């Protein structure tokens with residue numbers, strides 16, 4: 001069985017969603033979603049525009065994954081983040097000493113990191129990092 005080729009770095013660089021965090025904002029109801037869609041998932045409107053997402057937010061919910069692709073070492077906390085100004089982002093945590101440190105409501109920021117290497121091609125994207133409060 002052959003594995004599909006991983007997408008090239010150029011593909012990701014040219015996609016505004018991945019590195020520039022461009023989501024979608026509905027001009028009718030104001031709902032913000034990421035990744036972008038052609039139709040607003042809240043009201044069904046096609047009247048949408050690009051929306052630059054914040055890199056700051058709070059943990060909406062999370063889980064700690066133990067079954068992952070071989071390139072990612074478990075345990076790996078994965079969060080859904082409520083972004084400041086609207087929108088949600090789902091991603092792996094980075095730089096977490098203990099998975100127990102992750103809490104619902106914790107302040108986080110999105111940071112660009114290597115997600116994994118597949119067949120010699122490094123794939124980058126945003127990960128979630130806890131922010132020190134104080």
Ligand SMILES: [Zn+2]
Nearest residue numbers: 026029040043
């Ligand atoms: Zn809408």
